[in-house]
Amino acid sequence: MRALGVVLGAELRQLLRDVNTLMFSVLFPLFLFPGLIWFYSQSMEFVAGWEESLRPRVAAPPALAAELPGTLDVVPLGAPADATIVQEGSVIRVEYRSADPVSALAQRRVMDALDDPWEIDTHDVAPPEEALTGVMARVIPALLVILSVMASLYPAVEAVVADRERGTLETTLVTASPRWVFVAGKLASVGVITLVAMVATGAGALVTLGHLALVSGASIGIPPLRLLIALPVAAVTALAGASLALVAAAPTRSFKQAQNTSTGAASVVMFAAMLGMLPRASLEEGLGWMPVTNAILVMRELLLGHSPGSWAAVAIGQLAVITTVATAWTARSLGKLEVR
Amino acid sequence: MIVVDRLVKTFADAEGKPVHAVDQVSFSAGVGEIVGLLGPNGAGKTTTMRMLATLVAPDGGQAKVAGHDVREAAAEVRRSIGYLSANTGLFGRLTPREVLVYIAELQGCNDAVARAEALLDRFDIRKFAHVACDRLSTGMKQKVNIARAVVHDPPVLIFDEPTSGLDVLVAQDLFTFLEDMRERGRCILYSTHIMGEAERLCDRLVVIHGGRVLATGTLAELRAITGRERLEDVFMFLVRGAAA
Numbered sequence: 001m002r003a004l005g006v007v008l009g010a011e012l013r014q015l016l017r018d019v020n021t022l023m024f025s026v027l028f029p030l031f032l033f034p035g036l037i038w039f040y041s042q043s044m045e046f047v048a049g050w051e052e053s054l055r056p057r058v059a060a061p062p063a064l065a066a067e068l069p070g071t072l073d074v075v076p077l078g079a080p081a082d083a084t085i086v087q088e089g090s091v092i093r094v095e096y097r098s099a100d101p102v103s104a105l106a107q108r109r110v111m112d113a114l115d116d117p118w119e120i121d122t123h124d125v126a127p128p129e130e131a132l133t134g135v136m137a138r139v140i141p142a143l144l145v146i147l148s149v150m151a152s153l154y155p156a157v158e159a160v161v162a163d164r165e166r167g168t169l170e171t172t173l174v175t176a177s178p179r180w181v182f183v184a185g186k187l188a189s190v191g192v193i194t195l196v197a198m199v200a201t202g203a204g205a206l207v208t209l210g211h212l213a214l215v216s217g218a219s220i221g222i223p224p225l226r227l228l229i230a231l232p233v234a235a236v237t238a239l240a241g242a243s244l245a246l247v248a249a250a251p252t253r254s255f256k257q258a259q260n261t262s263t264g265a266a267s268v269v270m271f272a273a274m275l276g277m278l279p280r281a282s283l284e285e286g287l288g289w290m291p292v293t294n295a296i297l298v299m300r301e302l303l304l305g306h307s308p309g310s311w312a313a314v315a316i317g318q319l320a321v322i323t324t325v326a327t328a329w330t331a332r333s334l335g336k337l338e339v340r
Numbered sequence: 341m342i343v344v345d346r347l348v349k350t351f352a353d354a355e356g357k358p359v360h361a362v363d364q365v366s367f368s369a370g371v372g373e374i375v376g377l378l379g380p381n382g383a384g385k386t387t388t389m390r391m392l393a394t395l396v397a398p399d400g401g402q403a404k405v406a407g408h409d410v411r412e413a414a415a416e417v418r419r420s421i422g423y424l425s426a427n428t429g430l431f432g433r434l435t436p437r438e439v440l441v442y443i444a445e446l447q448g449c450n451d452a453v454a455r456a457e458a459l460l461d462r463f464d465i466r467k468f469a470h471v472a473c474d475r476l477s478t479g480m481k482q483k484v485n486i487a488r489a490v491v492h493d494p495p496v497l498i499f500d501e502p503t504s505g506l507d508v509l510v511a512q513d514l515f516t517f518l519e520d521m522r523e524r525g526r527c528i529l530y531s532t533h534i535m536g537e538a539e540r541l542c543d544r545l546v547v548i549h550g551g552r553v554l555a556t557g558t559l560a561e562l563r564a565i566t567g568r569e570r571l572e573d574v575f576m577f578l579v580r581g582a583a584a
Binding site for chain 1: 425427438488
């Protein structure tokens, strides 16, 4: 174990002296969080096109039901609905919840359908903090994972290929320490950098949340304790992403080749994480069995103060299996140490 | 200290056909002896040395280093050797001091820092001991690399073309160091292209070509076998004779 600590220390020292690692693992996640929030808002506009296929449920009095378009499912007043229409003389009151994207979509469609002669009064029945909470609960988990996985890319490539390119592989392999020590040390160093990146991202998220709350005057809605509870899930997810980046980089022979393969592997993880950001994504609709996406959704539930139930075990179990298999595979690749 | 008996290593070429990089190679090197491995490019010198350093597994034959079989006791072999080749690079972002301490710790030395400090003086490294290895000149790097190879004070040194890229001054320092090591009873296997180095340093020579040993012996013995005086002529005679 002493040798493992020695290797880990040397690997970390080298990684942390590298400008690229510092930039991508610490500065990038710390400072670009607000930028990604902006990117997210832009992408939501794109998602709006996809929303056109949705049919929100609207509770409406019979006199108005016929006027509502086919893109809305009309149900009797009192029934569960995404938005509710109440008629008070010539005034129509539309009650919706801005924190719920489907409810917000229903409200927009009702507004489009009910024009003159009605006087329309909209009421967002969601408390201000709920709106912020809803967005943040979707964004934070995915960004924690995406930025951590991005941050792990360079260290993963550096850890497994740089030794071959610089000739330091032979330098270490001719020492008496067992070869598994070098493999474990490299994997551990990538894991540590990934977790550092995740903590930096978490710090960036907290700062951004605080700023948004200050600007909007609303409560953040996500107590820091919930963020701390969700962090272990993010850590497991990020480590799984890092292990996939490692497994893709391990068999390659050059830095460039490793960058290409590991970026491809990480992109799969990041895409799965982004799926978890979609407004209607939920654990019960098939995504509960999709690795990474389910972890994002579990974190969302935790941030909202809901219990994800057995889905948490499913998500973490899947990620643990992925990480174990990928790490073993990487170790096997690195273990083929014959040098011609 | 080094006993190589009918060692074989076969690789596949680009078309998948077997190429005998090392074919039934046998030689030995004893305590307080520098044995030179001479051969043209592709002769099998480096592959032989890598097998002795446990970096490449032999396909046949047997090799023992300091009494340990390279296949069955690889860790003991690695603890017993100081290996230096063109492929043993330095960790670019570590300083020479850190490299020496790191390797000493990996070799299981409890006094890693003290050993590193001693070698900083022995190889005149101290004045750039705090500079990242990436920033060092070729000569400085090679000094650090030699110190790295011997930081655990191994009984056997395996040096594969250690003077390539070095200027005369640094090369002379290396020769002096190796002669000192021989005086201290170290067994040294030394490969080179440069006949002058071999003439100066080596007690015995193993001429290898096409993966096979062409001749072994002292310089005087090789002169007697070939009827040539200069080592370069001896070498050419043996290699051309094998080619014919």
